Structure formats: C-alpha cells, structure tokens
Amino acid sequence: MHDIRLIRDDPAAFDAAMARRGAPAVADTLVALDRRRREVTTEAQTAQARRNEASKAIGAAKAQKDEATAAALMAEVATLKQRLPELEAEEARLGADLDAQLAALPNVPAADVPDGADEDDNLLVHERGTRPDFAFTPREHDAIGPALGLDFETGVAIAGARFTLVRGHAARLQRALGQFMLDRLTREHGYEEVAPPLLVRDEAVFGTGQLPKFAEDLFRTTDGRWLIPTAEVSLTNIVREQILSHDVLPLRFAALTPCFRSEAGAAGRDTRGYIRQHQFEKVEMVSIVPPEASEEEHERMTACAEGVLDALGLAYRRMKLCTGDMGFTAARTYDLEVWLPGQARYREISSCSTCTDFQARRMNARYRPEGEKATRFVHTLNGSGLAVGRTLVAVLENYQQAEGSVAVPDVLQPYLGGLNRLEPR
Incomplete structure (x- = not known):
C-alpha cells in the first residue's frame, strides 16, 4: 500500500x-x-x-x-x-x-533495481560453488527419482496433476533437508522457529499482498479461509495491527511448512517432475526491522539462504531481478538459482525480497522509535531458506552416481542415521 x-x-x-x-x-x-x-x-x-x-x-x-x-x-x-x-x-x-x-498498485522499485521486462533482463550478481563434472551423461531428477521414491503416477492418481507421492528414500531425504535448513537458520542465524497456521483469513492474505489481485493463485476453503502459498503470510502477520517497541527489533522468524499454490499463471510450465507442484514444502524466513536496517537485513537474509547452498555443496548464482520480473510487494528481490546438471541450467531455489513499508501499511504494523512519541511503519522482508522440493531435485541431480544411486551430502548424513548413499529400489 x-x-x-x-x-x-x-x-x-x-x-x-x-x-x-x-x-x-x-x-x-x-x-x-x-x-x-x-x-x-x-x-x-x-x-x-x-x-x-x-x-x-x-x-x-x-x-x-x-x-x-x-x-x-x-x-x-x-x-x-x-x-x-x-x-x-x-x-x-x-x-x-x-x-x-x-x-492494486505494486511497490515502488528501489533505485538500484534494473529496468527490464522479464527474466532475460535480470542482473547477475555473482556465481558460487563448483559444478560437478560427470564421467557419464547426468540424468534429470524425474528419471532418477522414481527408483528412490518420487512416485509421480500415484500422486496424480490420488490428487491430480502437479501432485507427487514421496516415499522411501526420497521422503527421508526431503525430511532431512527441511530439518537441516530450519536448524541452520535457528541455531546459526538467530531466527525464531515458528509453527504457524496453514489456513488464514482474508485480511492476512491482503496484508502480504496476495489479495485482491492474485486470488486465482491461491486455494480457498469452503469456510472462506485461504491455504497459505508460503509461510510468509502467517509469519509477517504476526505483527499485524501492532505497535512494537524499538528495542524488540529486529524480529526474525523461520518456519518449515507445506505451501499450496494453484499455479494458475503457470499453465504448460514444468509439467514434468517435481519442480512446480500445487503442494510443496518450504523453509521461510521473515524479518521485521526498522527502516534504517532493511538494506543490511536484505543482504543478511540472502546470505543466510546462500549459506544453506554452500553447506550442501551446490553451485548457484545470485540474480538481482529487474522491474518486470519482481513480485508485487517487492522493492528489490534477489533470486538464488541452483545448478541442475540434468537440465544443464540454473533454476530458482530461493527468492529474498525487501518490501520496505509496503506490507506494513496494509497490515498497520508500526513501531515507536526510541525517544519519540510518533510511530512509524516497520519494514518487512521475506525469503526462502530454501524451497525443500527444489533442493531435493538439486541434490538428486548433483549427487547422482552412474549406477543410479545418489550420494548423501555430508551435512545431511546425521539426519539420515549416518546413511551416506541412497540406493535405488
């Protein structure tokens, strides 16, 4: 607003x-x-x-x-x-x-955001990590995954297109990834773990900018609530209609939740595999800060997401999105794109955005600066730390072996009881 x-x-x-x-x-x-x-x-x-x-x-x-x-x-x-x-x-x-x-109007873009129409005009900030060098032709995750428990056919039979049944090794690996991400953010970076509601009211979705413009991208229940498209909605609304004292800021929240999206605007895109689903898991970061801290917080949040990729040994790049590719509420967005050798391309795995006071005005979320009587709107930021399903895809493709097994990254092995390799069934 x-x-x-x-x-x-x-x-x-x-x-x-x-x-x-x-x-x-x-x-x-x-x-x-x-x-x-x-x-x-x-x-x-x-x-x-x-x-x-x-x-x-x-x-x-x-x-x-x-x-x-x-x-x-x-x-x-x-x-x-x-x-x-x-x-x-x-x-x-x-x-x-x-x-x-x-x-109905989008947020004002920050001065350093490049002008452009779409993803072709995004700006490369940096590339990190080393792409794996295979002695064989790497396969895509939808060829590797079924033998490890990504059951695309049964998911569709149960729920329809863009649903997948995850079982066995794949389910264990997905659980390990989510818990590792959440542990890293809470233990090393000071985010407060939250288990938020997955169903929210109109005003909550309006506050973070999905309503009224993007209602078709959401799922609505028969009692008028909305399934969250991301935990950003629940986490950001924690400060809705509040006046915070300056000394409680910054607030940093993290949650591992299911997310639900209708993908109304993605017809025909990524119809194969596990990239674009109606239901998926994501670890979300949300920060509530005073205006003077939001620039630094944006860099900090993005670095936290990059740290997860570094720990997993995945090659990635940071992109600064152009004006035509940014989300409705963002003033600036960094996308992290992970290298997928099976597809021989980078794919988005995290978006980290600063929304300045745009969401705070919609939520009437304020704080009182120290020594002042008047209140000001807080700044809100959100980011993926990371999309769990897409990280599963990245691990399968980057750690695949010639005979069909998948090596387990070192940092995940404690979450899998010391298992260092996933063998196909």
Missing part, C-alpha cells in the same frame, strides 16, 4: 516509479480522488459543527421567546441532519475507492 501524502507531494515521481513496474500513470487520478474525499470530510465536519451550534441556539431562542428564530434554526438542523449521513456515506465511498486503487 502506498502513502497518498507522498503521491500528493510528488505525483510525477510516483508515476515514473509505476512506469518502471509497467503500471499506468495514475497519480493525477489518485490525487483528485483524495482531494474530493478531503473536501467531503471538511464539509461533513463543518456541517456537524454547525448542527451542534444551531442546536444550542434553539434553546437560547426559545428562552427569549423568539419563536421565529427558533423555527428557522430547527429547520436548519433538520436539513443538516438529513445531509450529514449523505456526506458520511460519500466520504466512506470515496475512501474505499481510494484504498482499492492504492491496493
């Missing part, structure tokens, strides 16, 4: 920022709507004050037996009594219209 006062102060700058996101110029429309709303508010306040004043004057006129003045005042009060609800209704309508238009 945007601050209409900032748009009033510099409408040209706001339109320029929206143009970078591919959004139309709307500042003049918003300013005019806000001006009319404020005019109606002033008129309603003036009318209410006059009504109170006239009501008192009626008694004084009657005390002086000035019936003509009393009658005129009573007529005026009656007119104002009729007009006030009309003004209040118009004020509410204009306010709702303004809020709806503001809520």
